[in-house]
Amino acid sequence: EAGVVQSPRYKIIEKRQSVAFWCNPISGHATLYWYQQILGQGPKLLIQFQNNGVVDDSQLPKDRFSAERLKGVDSTLKIQPAKLEDSAVYLCASSPGTGGLDTQYFGPGTRLTVL
Amino acid sequence: QKEVEQNSGPLSVPEGAIASLNCTYSDRGSQSFFWYRQYSGKSPELIMFIYSNGDKEDGRFTAQLNKASQYVSLLIRDSQPSDSATYLCAVKGGATNKLIFGTGTLLAVQP
Numbered sequence: 001e002a003g004v005v006q007s008p009r010y011k012i013i014e015k016r017q018s019v020a021f022w023c024n025p026i027s028g029h030a031t032l033y034w035y036q037q038i039l040g041q042g043p044k045l046l047i048q049f050q051n052n053g054v055v056d057d058s059q060l061p062k063d064r065f066s067a068e069r070l071k072g073v074d075s076t077l078k079i080q081p082a083k084l085e086d087s088a089v090y091l092c093a094s095s096p097g098t099g100g101l102d103t104q105y106f107g108p109g110t111r112l113t114v115l
Numbered sequence: 116q117k118e119v120e121q122n123s124g125p126l127s128v129p130e131g132a133i134a135s136l137n138c139t140y141s142d143r144g145s146q147s148f149f150w151y152r153q154y155s156g157k158s159p160e161l162i163m164f165i166y167s168n169g170d171k172e173d174g175r176f177t178a179q180l181n182k183a184s185q186y187v188s189l190l191i192r193d194s195q196p197s198d199s200a201t202y203l204c205a206v207k208g209g210a211t212n213k214l215i216f217g218t219g220t221l222l223a224v225q226p
Contacts, residue, residue: 042119042203042216043159056213091158103149104214106158 002026004107006092012113018080021110023092025073030097031055032069033104034077037089049075050097079112087114118142119206121217130226134191138204138217143185146208150178150189153201153219162202163189194224 005024013019025032031050035043046065047057051072060067064083069075079086089111093104121138128134136150146167151159163178165171165187170179177190187206191198201219 040123040218042205042218044216045213048213089158103161103164105161109158 004092004094004105006090006107006110008110009108010111010113012115013082014115015084016081018078019082019112020076020078021090021092021112023075023077023107025075025092025094026105028096029094029105030072031095031102032075033093033095034067034075035091035093035106037091037109039088043091046077082112082114084114087112117217118215119204119217121202121204121220123218124221125223126220127223127225128194130194130196130224132194132224134194134198134222134224136189136191136202136204136220136222138187138206138220140185140187140204140206140215142206142209142215144209145185145206147206148178148180148187149205149207149214150176150187151203151205151216152198153203155200159203167208191222194222196224196226198222199224 033048034046037043046060047067048055049069052069067077089109091109092107095102095104119140149164150162153159165178175192179188203219204217205214207214
């Protein structure tokens with residue numbers, strides 16, 4: 001079974017530029033998550049989708065970050081404009097979304113460097 | 116107070132020893148507890164999870180919960196150099212039902 005796929009793996013941009021990340025979850029997983037992991041910290045949830053609806057985006061900086069999950073499968077996360085403090089690894093995870101334990105499986109991440 | 120706290124380490128143990136990793140959590144309503152391993156430059160990988168009703172052993176790994184003290188531990192027996200990584204504790208349930216991660220503990224197993 002294929003895991004969570006993310007692209008690109010690395011991105012370097014200058015501040016005020018825009019950037020987009022793509023994620024394809026494990027087949028059949030209803031729930032998709034985007035996390036931000038700053039160096040030396042644990043992952044922080046940015047947004048959670050259940051199918052194509054948003055469950056939690058309370059920690060998403062909505063003035064610059066946006067995310068969508070059209071058709072309830074793959075998802076894109078966009079930052080516009082980027083700031084220096086956005087430099088981090090952006091992790092996508094998915095889970096079956098069947099309630100109970102609902103274990104999350106992580107993709108390889110996209111390492112963003114903002115100069 | 117942080118929601119999930121871990122000592123950042125590094126925790127250094129000799130090969131073959133028992134490594135003991137700990138985390139504390141603040142939300143008394145938390146229901147499930149996870150340990151992820153993260154190698155440098157890689158994404159988190161689930162090692163174990165436990166519910167609030169008991170401990171769990173899986174091979175060399177044992178996860179234990181002390182609900183009264185709001186404390187979760189991961190024991191790694193017969194530690195190997197390949198166990199060297201950052202171990203992230205994550206807690207779910209309670210007020211938000213989100214998975215909340217600690218900052219991780221860096222484990223270094225010395226050959």
